[in-house]
Amino acid sequence: MLSPEFGHFTLALACCLAGAQCIIPLMGAKVKNNRLMALASPLAWGQFLALALAFACLITAAVTDDFSVLNILQNSAADKPLLYKITGVWGNHEGSILLWAFILALFGAIVSAYSHHLPLSLRAKVIAIMGGSAAGFELFCLMTSNPFLRVSPAPLDGQGMNPLLQDPGLAFHPPILYMGYVGFAVPFAFAVAALLEGKVDAAWGRWVRPWTVLAWALLTCGIALGSWWSYYVLGWGGYWFWDPVENASLLPWLTGTALLHSALVVEKREALKIWTILLAIGTFSLSLSGTFLVRSGILNSVHAFASDPARGVFILLLLGVISGGALLLFAWRAPTLTSTGIFTFFSREGSIVLNNILLCTMAAVVLTGTLYPPFVQLINGQTLSVGKPFFDNALIPIALFLFLVMAIGPVIAFKKGNIQQTVKTLSIAACLSIISIVIAFIYLHQIFPSLATGLSIWIILSSCSDFIKHIALFKTSLNNSMKRMVGLPQAFYATNIAHIGVAITVLGIVGMAASQQKIVEVPINTTIHLAGYDWTLTNIADRQEANFIATEAVIRVSKNGKVITWLFPARHYFDRQKQVVTDVAIHTNFLSDLYAVLGDSKNSTQPTPLFVLRLHYNPLAPWIWLGGFIMAMGGFITLTDRRFRIGTPAQRKKIKEA
Amino acid sequence: MRYLTILFLFCIGLSTPHLSFGIDSPDEMLKNTQQEQRAQHLGSQLRCLVCQNESIEDSSADLAKDLRKVVRQRIVAGDTDSQVMQWMVDHYGNFIRLKPPFTFTTALLWFMPILALGIGCMIAFVTLRKNKNTVTTELSKEERQRLAKLMKE
Amino acid sequence: MKQITRRRLLWSLPFATAAVAGGGFFSMLSGLRKGNFDPREINIPVINKPIPSFSVASQPPSTGFNQQELQQQTKPILINFFASWCIPCLREMGVLQQLSSHIGIWGIAYKDKPDAVSGFLQRNGNPYQRIGQDPEGNISIDWGLSGVPESFLVMPGGIIKWHYPKPLTVTSTQTLLSLLQ
Numbered sequence: 007m008l009s010p011e012f013g014h015f016t017l018a019l020a021c022c023l024a025g026a027q028c029i030i031p032l033m034g035a036k037v038k039n040n041r042l043m044a045l046a047s048p049l050a051w052g053q054f055l056a057l058a059l060a061f062a063c064l065i066t067a068a069v070t071d072d073f074s075v076l077n078i079l080q081n082s083a084a085d086k087p088l089l090y091k092i093t094g095v096w097g098n099h100e101g102s103i104l105l106w107a108f109i110l111a112l113f114g115a116i117v118s119a120y121s122h123h124l125p126l127s128l129r130a131k132v133i134a135i136m137g138g139s140a141a142g143f144e145l146f147c148l149m150t151s152n153p154f155l156r157v158s159p160a161p162l163d164g165q166g167m168n169p170l171l172q173d174p175g176l177a178f179h180p181p182i183l184y185m186g187y188v189g190f191a192v193p194f195a196f197a198v199a200a201l202l203e204g205k206v207d208a209a210w211g212r213w214v215r216p217w218t219v220l221a222w223a224l225l226t227c228g229i230a231l232g233s234w235w236s237y238y239v240l241g242w243g244g245y246w247f248w249d250p251v252e253n254a255s256l257l258p259w260l261t262g263t264a265l266l267h268s269a270l271v272v273e274k275r276e277a278l279k280i281w282t283i284l285l286a287i288g289t290f291s292l293s294l295s296g297t298f299l300v301r302s303g304i305l306n307s308v309h310a311f312a313s314d315p316a317r318g319v320f321i322l323l324l325l326g327v328i329s330g331g332a333l334l335l336f337a338w339r340a341p342t343l344t345s346t347g348i349f350t351f352f353s354r355e356g357s358i359v360l361n362n363i364l365l366c367t368m369a370a371v372v373l374t375g376t377l378y379p380p381f382v383q384l385i386n387g388q389t390l391s392v393g394k395p396f397f398d399n400a401l402i403p404i405a406l407f408l409f410l411v412m413a414i415g416p417v418i419a420f421k422k423g424n425i426q427q428t429v430k431t432l433s434i435a436a437c438l439s440i441i442s443i444v445i446a447f448i449y450l451h452q453i454f455p456s457l458a459t460g461l462s463i464w465i466i467l468s469s470c471s472d473f474i475k476h477i478a479l480f481k482t483s484l485n486n487s488m489k490r491m492v493g494l495p496q497a498f499y500a501t502n503i504a505h506i507g508v509a510i511t512v513l514g515i516v517g518m519a520a521s522q523q524k525i526v527e528v529p530i531n532t533t534i535h536l537a538g539y540d541w542t543l544t545n546i547a548d549r550q551e552a553n554f555i556a557t558e559a560v561i562r563v564s565k566n567g568k569v570i571t572w573l574f575p576a577r578h579y580f581d582r583q584k585q586v587v588t589d590v591a592i593h594t595n596f597l598s599d600l601y602a603v604l605g606d607s608k609n610s611t612q613p614t615p616l617f618v619l620r621l622h623y624n625p626l627a628p629w630i631w632l633g634g635f636i637m638a639m640g641g642f643i644t645l646t647d648r649r650f651r652i653g654t655p656a657q658r659k660k661i662k663e664a
Numbered sequence: 665m666r667y668l669t670i671l672f673l674f675c676i677g678l679s680t681p682h683l684s685f686g687i688d689s690p691d692e693m694l695k696n697t698q699q700e701q702r703a704q705h706l707g708s709q710l711r712c713l714v715c716q717n718e719s720i721e722d723s724s725a726d727l728a729k730d731l732r733k734v735v736r737q738r739i740v741a742g743d744t745d746s747q748v749m750q751w752m753v754d755h756y757g758n759f760i761r762l763k764p765p766f767t768f769t770t771a772l773l774w775f776m777p778i779l780a781l782g783i784g785c786m787i788a789f790v791t792l793r794k795n796k797n798t799v800t801t802e803l804s805k806e807e808r809q810r811l812a813k814l815m816k817e
Numbered sequence: 818m819k820q821i822t823r824r825r826l827l828w829s830l831p832f833a834t835a836a837v838a839g840g841g842f843f844s845m846l847s848g849l850r851k852g853n854f855d856p857r858e859i860n861i862p863v864i865n866k867p868i869p870s871f872s873v874a875s876q877p878p879s880t881g882f883n884q885q886e887l888q889q890q891t892k893p894i895l896i897n898f899f900a901s902w903c904i905p906c907l908r909e910m911g912v913l914q915q916l917s918s919h920i921g922i923w924g925i926a927y928k929d930k931p932d933a934v935s936g937f938l939q940r941n942g943n944p945y946q947r948i949g950q951d952p953e954g955n956i957s958i959d960w961g962l963s964g965v966p967e968s969f970l971v972m973p974g975g976i977i978k979w980h981y982p983k984p985l986t987v988t989s990t991q992t993l994l995s996l997l998q
């Protein structure tokens with residue numbers, strides 16, 4: 007039953023339902039018809055189910071090796087492991103757009119499930135806008151990137167998938183990343199709905215924040231996974247390359263982080279309303295334009311999908327309708343919104359304003375850097391490059407300043423801070439951080455990494471001292487402190503955990519800067535000394551796997567004569583694609599990574615064959631991603647906050663029963 | 665002020681060490697560690713022309729390998745860092761520099777951090793100035809009412 | 818009311834910025850379609866510059882050449898870098914054959930084996946008057962090469978007047994021929 011034709015049909019059906027989901031509730035809101043507005047939710051569910059069926063059809067075709075489907079033919083092969091047959095569905099342009107639309111529909115359904123407490127007309131508008139965006143993407147899928155196209159006659163086997171993508175990390179990276187991107191459609195929908203309603207208040211801030219946090223946490227996970235993937239798969243030992251695709255994911259992350267904080271001010275103080283609306287629109291627009299730029303062929307990227315200007319024009323149109331429309335509405339309606347809440351410069355809100363300025367400055371720099379080359383070329387024909395050295399130079403000072411704000415901000419009181427009190431709270435942490443800057447400088451001899459180390463330690467210490475202050479540790483009985491600890495709001499934990507996560511990532515990055523590497527060409531049974539370890543190449547052998555041949559080296563790593571670990575770096579030769587993929591061997595103790603790569607050995611046929619090995623010692627490297635996941639965890643903790651659960655279905659029932 | 669200090673420190677030139685990911689044989693590297701470090705630092709600022717946004721030190725492309733060789737040859741021949749960079753720009757244009765030079769065309773790019781920061785601070789200052797003397801830590805009557813209402817919800 | 822109009826104008830700045838960017842993207846996309854915008858293009862600064870100092874060894878079936886010989890020519894010469902392993906070069910051969918009746922073409926075989934080049938020319942015809950070899954690719958880097966095929970138009974006196982870093986097509990040779998007149 008789950009044939010490609012059925013999938014094509016359900017995709018078209020989903021598109022129609024999404025269109026209806028957009029138009030009917032909006033009309034209902036216009037004529038104040040409750041019945042029409044109430045249709046939003048069932049339509050969102052209908053759209054989601056239809057799209058889920060379409061997605062199931064594509065997966066079925068992939069799993070059953072239906073090579074009469076062009077998309078499967080081009081990206082799969084019979085001998086590919088089952089996991090990659092499934093994940094390969096979204097490893098190509100058509101499939102990934104379908105996944106994107108599917109996640110958008112999923113979010114539409116989740117929003118309609120968890121929004122019973124919203125005023126009817128706001129709810130209808132939010133779901134309608136989600137439907138409108140989904141309809142656009144489904145139309146895009148149908149018109150320019152249909153994954154269900156058949157070929158005739160059907161060949162016996164497919165052309166296979168890029169071996170680099172055959173990796174468990176990449177299996178889950180795109181869905182999570184897309185959930186992050188697409189998740190920002192919800193704050194966007196809330197922003198547009200609020201503009202249509204002409205009303206933004208504390209309640210709006212409270213409704214929109216959990217969705218922002220959810221999207222942000224997922225995006226954080228997605229980026230961390232992607233970066234981790236490039237660290238252990240590409241065999242370069244690198245984790246961030248300032249590639250346009252990476253920048254495209256960083257941009258919504260930066261503005262999304264700003265949004266997360268400014269929504270808090272809307273909730274607490276009913277200030278920064280217009281700014282928050284603009285951020286919500288901007289963040290989703292940046293998510294969309296990331297997709298656009300990568301797929302249109304305008305930006306050059308190592309990760310780019312096969313680019314096609316025709317698709318680019320369609321997505322540009324879509325972007326124009328969604329973002330352009332929202333921004334026009336913003337220009338018209340925003341001036342009518344007024345801020346009521348007031349606060350001084352020196353207050354928690356003030357520090358959040360500074361955080362927003364710095365994050366948006368960073369976003370502006372990344373955006374300018376990414377778009378500068380094509381625009382310069384368009385305007386005066388000059389070609390130039392903007393890469394890692396530029397971004398490092400332009401962003402590190404701003405980032406350091408941001409860390410300073412992060413260290414101080416969370417301990418300042420809301421509305422009007424007390425300078426003396428703040429200084430008192432921070433004094434110990436500040437002193438210790440200055441000492442650590444000095445120590446780091448003596449050890450690293452570099453200003454930036456030392457400052458970053460000190461500020462990260464400050465962030466961690468000030469979070470801890472704030473915690474100790476709140477639970478009044480040592481000032482009252484331990485029992486009392488425990489009670490206070492349980493009683494602290496989730497938001498308190500969330501903030502501190504997320505901030506500690508940032509600090510840990512930064513420490514990881516600094517640690518990486520002190521990494522050591524060695525490239526050698528040696529015969530078997532040679533010992534190499536690197537970073538206090540003895541790395542001995544003991545053997546190299548070939549092995550036949552399902553769809554590749556593996557050449558695997560065995561390296562014994564020991565320290566002071568004691569064996570620490572065995573590493574098995576390998577090279578996988580994929581005969582179908584005539585491509586070699588390196589399989590990196592990593593041993594981690596969460597303080598440092600021992601990282602080994604087997605190189606291309608040209609002299610392996612000599613009487614005493616020589617093999618190229620590249621060995622790295624990466625201190626604190628795992629912290630880069632660990633910090634990312636801790637940040638995301640902070641986000642997920644926010645979601646458990648009692649105040650956000652008000653009005654969820656289960657809670658409502660309880661209220662009714664009571 | 666702190667920002668200016670940091671900016672100043674950055675202007676006097678400090679760089680993080682670079683890891684070369686593209687080198688795939690020890691033969692490529694210079695025996696002299698100091699020269700090799702210079703070569704790797706220079707290479708990390710040069711774009712591999714045929715790949716996308718990778719430096720020649722990071723790329724495994726053939727051309728990147730050839731350019732790595734040229735950088736090392738010139739360093740051994742006694743060129744200074746700026747001479748090597750000039751040689752590259754003479755042959756391949758500014759396209760090869762991953763950090764574009766400051767010119768009329770790239771002025772906006774280089775001023776962007778200051779510009780964005782300035783605009784942001786200006787907007788914040790203008791909007792928040794009027795709050796300066798009117799804020800108290802006490803809740804206003806309205807706020808107290810709203811709080812009570814929110815608590816009930 | 819007046820104030821609100823002013824604020825509306827102010828708050829339409831984000832839209833204006835986005836619209837300008839959108840317009841830019843649209844012209845890039847149409848440029849991509851028409852072929853007059855290529856983000857992968859590398860504009861090396863060789864136009865109106867003298868040729869580098871170089872000398873290439875002979876590649877059978879023809880003889881090599883050097884900077885002086887090229888400078889001393891009285892007619893413009895098209896320098897074409899090619900390789901037998903390069904598929905776009907193969908496609909370019911037809912255009913080069915046609916072109917060889919209008920202009921002298923000198924070839925440089927990039928990172929190739931002499932036997933492979935001779936075989937390639939036997940199979941696909943030889944449009945070149947003289948052929949040199951650059952087995953290591955050093956000379957090509959002096960010229961600012963980023964890949965094969967690439968062509969340079971060298972005027973008498975050794976000044977480069979035109980550079981094309983892609984396979985020559987009938988359309989691109991029209992620009993070249995108009996430069997010769």
